[in-house]
Amino acid sequence: MIDKMFLLLLIVLSFDGSGIGKTVANWGSGSTSGGGGGGGGGGIRGPLHSKHKGSSFTAIFNVKSFGAQANGHMDDTRGYLKATTHLSRYGSSAGWVEFGWVEGLTLTGGGIFDGQGATAWPYNKCTTNSSCNLLPTNAKNFKGSGINIFAPANSPNTDGIHIERSSSVYFSRSLIGTGDDCISIGQGNSQVTVTSISCGPGHGISVGSLGRYPNEGDVRGLVVRDCNMTGTTNGIRIKTWPNSPGQSAATNMTFENIVMNNVTNPIIIDQAYCPFASCTSLAPSRVKLSDINFKNIRGTSSSAVAVTLECSKGIPCQNIYLEDVHLDLMLSGNKQATSSCRNVRVKYIGTQIPPPCVFN
Structure with a gap:
């Protein structure tokens, strides 16, 4: 069986003159052969953003950077995206995973978004x-x-x-x-x-x-x-x-x-x-x-x-x-x-x- 490499999150944006984007996102789609545990771990160092108007933007995140093996034995179908606990990295108005000015977004498959919210709860007033x-x-x-x-x-x-x-x-x-x-x-x-x-x-x-x-x-x-x-x-x-x-x-x-x-x-x-x-x-x-x-x-x-x-x-x-x-x-x-x-x-x-x- 040929090993497969999969994307934790694939975002492809192609904007027309109206500023409306066409977006496709695959969250942990596909799997390697075999069963067992696995999946990505760790976290992206900072927020993921797709908020562009009147321009082209592509963001590709490789699951190998997050712990996936793609070795023909581990099951990497389930991605795991963990938020950073360094709150200063989000800036004054940024979110963690944010999509804006897009049309036709499809997010499919299994996966986990771990917001690690307990770190921020003391700041909630x-x-x-x-x-x-x-x-x-x-x-x-x-x-x-x-x-x-x-x-x-x-x-x-x-x-x-x-x-x-x-x-x-x-x-x-x-x-x-x-x-x-x-x-x-x-x-x-x-x-x-x-x-x-x-x-x-x-x-x-x-x-x-x-x-x-x-x-x-x-x-x-x-x-x-x-x-x-x-x-x-x-x-x-x-x-x-x-x-x-x-x-x-x-x-x-x-x-x-x-x-x-x-x-x-x-x-x-x-x-x-x-x-x-x-x-x-x-x-x-x-x-x-x-x-x-x-x-x-x-x-x-x-x-x-x-x-x-x-x-x-x-x-x-x-x-x-x-x-x-x-x-x-x-x-x-x-x-x-x-x-x-x-x-x-x-x-x-x-x-x-x-x-x-x-x-x-």
Whole structure:
């Protein structure tokens, strides 16, 4: 058998006059003959960048530089890319692996990106600093599947996947365990579909937080379907800030076929969201929530209140549907979970455990 040499990451960019690049990336594609362990180790000395406009760029990374043998015996199909822990090498605005101004990117195969995040966690102040830097997040026509993301439950602000200012995004068949939202849907998104995600540990799958910054875009056309939550601090959550500087909307969203396993707050809308120690504003959120469907949500709740719908008194929620919800209280004895609702009228269909809110 002829030995084969493989590329850990191959990036080929050819730009036309419009500045739109055509990119192909193969992550650990192919294999040498034989089985066994192996694969690349070590790390690239500095960030990988593909952010060029109006020019040509080619970057080739040979797996032999990262520990691959290509000797006919070792299995080198799985690459291993480790981030540097020298934070100064990233500069003031650089990311680790970053693609920009590209079209037609395909990243396939098996491999591991090890961000070595614990080194940077002490520098993360987003849980206490209301003006921490925002990350660059926007895409169009993106599909991702078979992506496994892991971080400890106590890791700060480590969203597994954050989607913002994007359209036609599809995520499926992934395992996510982290210290924050497994998936968070930020502002300015449309036509986002999330299916077959297993989440835990983490804060669940969240829309938001919304309404914190001026000129935020609306969220429309979200579908979350066939997902499992295990031991998370929230299940399906929609969170918006009080005292919004501008008005926006989140509408036409469906959460369907979701299994909750010992989840705190399995279904929660929180329009007075504030994670800081002190939140003094009494002004209501100006994010309008409407046309939201929770269908076939089942499993167990670790909190007494399994369904919380706390909407804005300034713009109450409209057209909220709960259909076939069955959430038993974990280790309850003879007790049953309850519901809590404010500033909302809910339309109930089919099974309702816990019982619907009683409106006076």
